[in-house]
Amino acid sequence: MFRGILVGAALALMGVGPAFAQEEEIVVTATRYREAYENFSVPHVSLVRRADFAVQQITIGSDTREAAQRTAELRQALQSLTRYADRNARISVALIEEDSDESGQARVVAFNVDKAMESLRGGPRPDTSYVTITVRTRVAAGDDRDAVRERFTQFVTNIPRPGRVEVSFGEMQLTLNDPQQYRPSLIAAIAGDASQISNALGNGYGARLEGLENPIAWRRAGDLDLRLFIPYRMVILPREAG
Structure with a gap:
């Protein structure tokens, strides 16, 4: 009993x-x-x-001298990135939203250019600015780390880069649905x-x-x-x- x-x-x-x-x-x-x-x-x-998705943070930056022009270039890059991702069957663009409490939880939310531009920050050198966004790909049963990284690399390599925009990789992370x-x-x-x-x-x-x-x-x-x-x-x- x-x-x-x-x-x-x-x-x-x-x-x-x-x-x-x-x-x-x-x-x-x-x-x-x-x-x-x-x-x-x-x-x-x-x-x-198995994780549902792999997500890769990417930083999009510009060192154009004039601040307004830098901002315009970054916005144009994000808009071009959105159109480019819409034509890609395996990669999508997203944003990461973190809870402010002690749980440390972060979730994937829908991408929006205006929302992404809210994260605009000054870069490590004078006259530089950057935004950080996330690209994601579904993890298939037969995938390994190299296959996922190659998808991200090919995508990022072909991202349109207006003006003096440069793109760099951040950390690759994993996500689960619910x-x-x-x-x-x-x-x-x-x-x-x-x-x-x-x-x-x-x-x-x-x-x-x-x-x-x-x-x-x-x-x-x-x-x-x-x-x-x-x-x-x-x-x-x-x-x-x-």
Whole structure:
């Protein structure tokens, strides 16, 4: 009875956790997220999942001397980039939006030239300006890191560069659509593991699962794969008498 109650309680927690919009695309390798959850230990039960997309940050800059002309060139470059991406079947343009709280979560949002221009910054040298945007490509089952990087390289190489515009690469990251959709599968697997262990120990023992209210966390399990897990703890206890 003790075991059945505790495993049943674990299954009841399947819906617990922060709400995410359906198909919300989360940057699961974002730096702030890694820093927020780097101390989490990967438990015994986890799920390996291929990333849905790879995203590549690119910086578009200009060193035209006159500030207004620099800004005009960057806007023109973004507009040309949008048209160029519309003709590309495998690469799209997006923006990354980060939460301001401690979660470190970042999500992919639709690209808009005006929104992108809001990130206009001065460059490392006088008379330089730049904007940072994101390009993305869906990760296929047969892809490896080199194939994905080659798609990005070919795309960026052919981006129109008006005036004195230059383009450079940033970090490649991975995204998942609605990571919280994997909570039911993970919790069912955790409950199954707890049941198997307590059954193996005999009728005198049960398992208590702690931490199932935690959100899903993840680690890279390869260049394009992710290991999803819930930071939980299993405690084996003797069954109460009576």
